[in-house]
Amino acid sequence: MLAVHRELRAVEYRKEAASWKMEEYFVREEPYYREVGNEVGIFEAAHANGLPVMLKGPTGSGKTRFVQYMAWRLKLPLVTVACHEDLTSSDLIGRYLLEGGETRWSDGPLTRAVKAGGICYLDEIVEARKDTTVVIHPLTDHRRLLPVEKRGEVIEAPDRFILVISYNPGYQSILKNLKQSTRQRFVCLEFDYPPREVEAEIVAHESGVRKDLAEELVKLGEKVRNLKAKGLEEGASTRALIYAAKLIKSGITPRSACQAAISNPITDDVEMGRAIQSVVEAVFP
Amino acid sequence: MLEDYKKRMRKLTDLKPEILGEAISELSRFSDEQRNALLHAAMALANRSAASQLLVSSLDVLRNHPDAFYVWCDVGRKVASASAVAAEEYFRRSPEVLNEVRKEELESWARLGARIAEKSAEAAAEYFRSSCKLLRTLPPSDVIRWGNEGYGILEDGGLASEKAAIEYFALGTRKSFERSRAEPTALLEENARVLKLYGEAISGKDVDIQPSGESFGTDGRSIYLPVSLNAYGEREKNFKLYRALTARLAGRFAYGSFDLDLGKVGLEARELAVRRKLPPGTRGTEAFFRTYPNPLLAKKIFDILDDARIERILRREYAGIGDDMDLFKNALVAVRKFEVTKPAQAILQALQESLLFGAMPEGIPPRIEEEVKRCLLACNAAGDRVEDTALATDRIYRILEGIPGSEFEFEVPNLPNWGQGFAGLNLGMKGSAWRPSREGIESMGTARLGGKRPTAILRKLLMGAARRVQTVKSLRPGSLEPTELRKEREDAFRYDEWDCDMGDYRRRWCSVREVKVRPGSARFAERALREHSALVAGVRREFQMFKPERLRKEKRQSDGEEVDIDAAIESLLEAKVGNPTMEGRVYTRRNKVQRDVSAAFLVDMSGSTAGWVMDTEKRALLIMCEALEAIGDGYAIYGFSGATRDHIEFHIIKEFDEEYGQTVKGRIGRMASLSQNRDGAAIRHATLKLEQSESKTKLLVVISDGRPLDMVPRPGEPLYQGNYSVQDTRMALKEAKAKGVRPFCITVDKKAADYISTMYAEVNYAIIDDVSKLPEKMPAIYRRLTT
Incomplete structure (x- = not known):
């Protein structure tokens, strides 16, 4: 453990903090993205035709990475909003603020993205309150309009603007399902865990571990995914596998790394955790 | 009485x-x-x-x-x-x-x-x-x-x-x-769920873990494991031994041990299929054994070889599984004595040990050793497919065929005992649940191969299940407390019955008596809830979200008890800017929201539900209870059975006003399959119970496993079966609807399709062809019905 510790401290810190205005954030370096189907082509076509895009798939399957990659590829600013249950339409569109007795209007992230003509990525859209899904409706059909009711304005979106939402059908209850009237406004790209070979390639690339170790991790991932719907809400994500690989790369033993990055985060169910750790022990000596 | x-x-x-x-x-x-x-x-x-x-x-x-x-x-x-x-x-x-x-x-x-x-x-x-x-x-x-x-x-x-x-x-x-x-003993009860999940992860299939006295094995459906293991001085090691057994057995699910298909692979396998006169397209390993004059010998050889194949694949696929596998081997007690009078058996035994331990056992007579070497050659050539095992089995069978002592006794004719023995392993296991009984010790030296084995318990278990079905049939309904029930009771309810041939009701035809079920132990319930803990948690969470909060704070109201600060500030700012959209909606109001549902669950407790259908129904009911507690709907659970129109028993598991607790759990645990089912009368009585509730929505969920059926009490009266019973049930459901009750029927009868559309013509229903899905589906159905 001590040896590991020393090795970790020797790590060079490559990135320093940097800040941009929300609508001026560009992805500057090409993010690693391994295309599985023809999602890049479809996304580009959707963008060219002014169609909004919905990304559907389990957690850690590459939705966010894909959006980053597309932002880089299309050279568009990227505004990301993580939706939550208290998110109201004002939070998206904007509101008046009080400043020293004066009022000042402040654009919300959606309005900024529309004005800047970039990508607005609403992550986990179903988590937001119902009224938010409705305000995006005029923006998602042929009108491409954003009404700013409070100011009595309507903003016409530029061609460059594209709305992207993500949606994880797995753990959403019926209650939080997307309405047909909303979902049918989008071009939908399905994400799933990639095939064995591809996933191993991704794990190896992202973490820097050898291909054979990445393959073992992917095998573990597959076995754990067998337990989905048998008490696990979601299978082990590609992201979790990458985390485990990174820990292994830093000198943690595979068994401990998998416990920390896979068995522990995925469930609080003690027995389930034990079963997963048993699979870990079967795969890694 | x-x-x-x-x-x-x-x-x-x-x-x-x-x-x-x-x-x-x-x-x-x-x-x-x-x-x-x-x-x-x-x-x-x-x-x-x-x-x-x-x-x-x-x-x-x-x-x-x-x-x-x-x-x-x-x-x-x-x-x-x-x-x-x-x-x-x-x-x-x-x-x-x-x-x-x-x-x-x-x-x-x-x-x-x-x-x-x-x-x-x-x-x-x-x-x-x-x-x-x-x-x-x-x-x-x-x-x-x-x-x-x-x-x-x-x-x-x-x-x-x-x-x-x-x-x-x-x-x-x-x-x-x-x-x-x-003590360091590991218990199956404590580890069953972990092992089940482990087996499912390894095999990618559903795995069912069942306790067995002291043996282990699989029949392609369940994995049987000893109730406790104590081979090692540490509990963790004993757990790992369980894990090793599970992996070996789940490996048979994963690597096709039960899905032999000789027609699928290679010329040699197809030739074998032709030689064994297997009809083209035949699948399954058991059919293959049956082509041999001595199927049990074929199966024994196959099991030994297949176990070795599974271990080989597991060790290759899972770099870390070797430790567990070694624990397993070290727990086995090798048999030192070879029965020279039965050379074929001795050969098999030596072959098995050679495959398991990687070396020829000591003290083996040279003549036998030679034959074992021939057999080993046959298996060394075998590949990873189950068909390769079948080919090797055939070769070894032909070697052994000519050797005396290969006539294994049939323990049960026609080989129904797939589940017996662990992959043909006849080796003893250190520290499994029970020390061998005295008879066991005496017979152990000679009877390890061929004779009675410790797996007898497992067979008994299976035969017991078969017998249970018979017992249920032979137990005449109500026969246990006969006259007490037969007497006309004053508290019985009388109901009309629809006679479709007459085209009219038979007045006061059926007599329904309420039976308060005595509470049993809540252990069944607790075990079931533990096993389904993930499902229960999910369902509860889901139902809780449907629960309207008694007093929901509505924001941005034009009138209310309190000021909505956020809205007030916003409206102030709007006023300043000169574009008011809030229109004075700056108050919060507490709104009373209520769900007004009463549901009665009516479960068919007839004899045909015996065994795991009833077991699954009970599990489903428990999960329903948890869900309904979360949402707060009023509910009751009833069961029905009986014999003849005079003795319809309406079992009260839970009344609307009863609390869900140990007592109710115990009653659910006690629910058992009894005799016949006269659905019509039971539905009418349940309807009466629901009518007394004042809820706006009254729901009647009938869970049955097939056709209503009852016996005739007196000569000349119509049989309660076939179209007669179907029509009466239909009528009873129709009456319920007319009385403002919404019936919904769930049936777990696969062959239900033919009559079900007539019987449930007036109401909604669902056919669940896989009973094991009932616990998941029932809450989903309920939710759909009430929202």
């Missing part, structure tokens, strides 16, 4: 055993077989009061645990032959114990008692008395371990040790219990 019977039995204790036997034979409610078993047990009792206790308890057992009846009698006799005093205590306590434990656990519990009784009758009596109490709070395996500990004290010998043992058992306390707890 029951009291009367008991009184008579008590009197009988003064009589001679012959008379006792005659008296029992009078009792037509027992089948011949059951009478015999009873008689046998009674005869073994020199002690009259023990005999009377036997007869008193037999009623209880036969009524509540018909499937355990024979085991109960049988072990009772064993205890009796050791000590009558202990036997009396056994008979007194066992009906209660049966509420807590499985049949095979009862057997373990009683056999231990018999062993104790051989040393000390008094200690055994104390053991039965105390363990019965302990079982209420502790898992059976713990209690048995506690018993074993006490037995250990006895084994030291001498008067002092007997006194100490009696004291130990009499205490029956946590204190004496704690002493045994430190």
Whole structure:
């Protein structure tokens, strides 16, 4: 453990903090993205035709990475909003603020993205309150309009603007399902865990571990995914596998790394955790 | 009547055993077989009061645990032959114990008692008395371990040790219990779910873990594991041993051991299929065995080779599994003695050991060694597919065919015992649940191969299940407390019945009597809820979200008790800017929202649901209860069964105004398959119950497993079956609808399609073809119905 510790401290810190205005954030370096189907082509076509895009798939399957990659590829600013249950339409569109007795209007992230003509990525859209899904409706059909009711304005979106939402059908209850009237406004790209070979390639690339170790991790991932719907809400994500690989790369033993990055985060169910750790022990000596 | 019977039995204790036997034979409610078993047990009792206790308890057992009846009698006799005093205590306590434990656990519990009784009758009596109490709070395996500990004290010998043992058992306390707890034994009960999940992860298939006395194996559906393992001095190691067994057995699911398809691969395999005259397209391993004159030999060879194949694949696929596999090997006790008179058996045994341990066993006669080498050559060529195993099996079969001693006895004709034995392993296992019984030790040297094996328990278990079906059939409904029920009761409800041939109702035709189910132990419920813990948590969470909060704080109202600060500020700013959109909606109001649903669940408890259909229904009900508690709807649970129109029993599991707690859980645990089902009358009665509720939505969920069916009481009356019963049921549902009740029917009958559309024409229904999905589906259906 001590040896590991020393090795970790020797790590060079490559990135320093940097800040941009929300609508001026560009992805500057090409993010690693391994295309599985023809999602890049479809996304580009959707963008060219002014169609909004919905990304559907389990957690850690590459939705966010894909959006980053597309932002880089299309050279568009990227505004990301993580939706939550208290998110109201004002939070998206904007509101008046009080400043020293004066009022000042402040654009919300959606309005900024529309004005800047970039990508607005609403992550986990179903988590937001119902009224938010409705305000995006005029923006998602042929009108491409954003009404700013409070100011009595309507903003016409530029061609460059594209709305992207993500949606994880797995753990959403019926209650939080997307309405047909909303979902049918989008071009939908399905994400799933990639095939064995591809996933191993991704794990190896992202973490820097050898291909054979990445393959073992992917095998573990597959076995754990067998337990989905048998008490696990979601299978082990590609992201979790990458985390485990990174820990292994830093000198943690595979068994401990998998416990920390896979068995522990995925469930609080003690027995389930034990079963997963048993699979870990079967795969890694 | 029951009291009367008991009184008579008590009197009988003064009589001679012959008379006792005659008296029992009078009792037509027992089948011949059951009478015999009873008689046998009674005869073994020199002690009259023990005999009377036997007869008193037999009623209880036969009524509540018909499937355990024979085991109960049988072990009772064993205890009796050791000590009558202990036997009396056994008979007194066992009906209660049966509420807590499985049949095979009862057997373990009683056999231990018999062993104790051989040393000390008094200690055994104390053991039965105390363990019965302990079982209420502790898992059976713990209690048995506690018993074993006490037995250990006895084994030291001498008067002092007997006194100490009696004291130990009499205490029956946590204190004496704690002493045994430190043991390193791993228990199946504690690990079953982990092992199930582990097996499912490895195989990618559904895995069902079942306890078995001391053997392990799989029949392609379930994995059978010993109830406890104690081969190593550390609990963790014993757990890993369980894990190794699970991986080996789940590996058979994963790598196709049950899906042999010779037509699919290579020329050689196709040739084999032709030579064995397998019809083209035949799949499955069992069909392959059947093509041999001695299928059991073929199966034995196959099992040995396939086990080796699975291990080979597992070791290659899973770099870390070797440790577990080695633990497994080290736990096996090699057989040192080879039966030279049966060379074929000796060859197989040596082959198995060579494959397992990687070396030829020592002390093996040279002639046999040569043959084993030939066999090993045949398997070394085998690849990873199950078809390769079949090819090697064929080669070895042909080697062994000509050698004397290959005529294995058929233990059960026609090979129904796929589940027997672990991959043909006939090796003993260190520290599995039970020390071998005396008979076991005697026969062990000779009978490891071919003869009776420790797996007999498993077979018994399977046969018991088959017999249970028969028992349920032979038990005539209501026959256990006959006259008491047969009498016209004043509190019976009378209902009309629709006669489709007459085109009219038969007035006051059916008599429905409410039966308050006595609460049993909540153990079934707790175990089931634990097993389904993830589902329960999910369903509860989901239902909770549907629950309208009593007083929901509505924001941005034009009127209300409090000011909505956020809205007020916003509206102030708007006013300043001069573009008011809020229109004074700056208050919060508490709104009363209420859900107004009452639901009655009506479960068919007819004989055809016996076994795991009923078991699954009970699980589904428990999960429903959890869900309904979360949402707060009023609900009741009823069961129905009975025989003839005069005796329809309407079992009350939970009334609307009853709390869901230990009592209700215990009642659900006690629900059992009884006799016939006259659906119409039961639906009418449930409708009446629902009508009394004042809820806006009244829901009746009927859960059945097929056609309504009842017997004829008197000549000339219509049979309650076929179209008649279908039409009456349909009418009853229609009546319910007319009374403002919304019926919904769930049926788990696969072949239901033909009549179901007629029977449920007026209402909504769902056919669930995979019963095991019921616990998941029921809450989903309910939610859909009420939202």
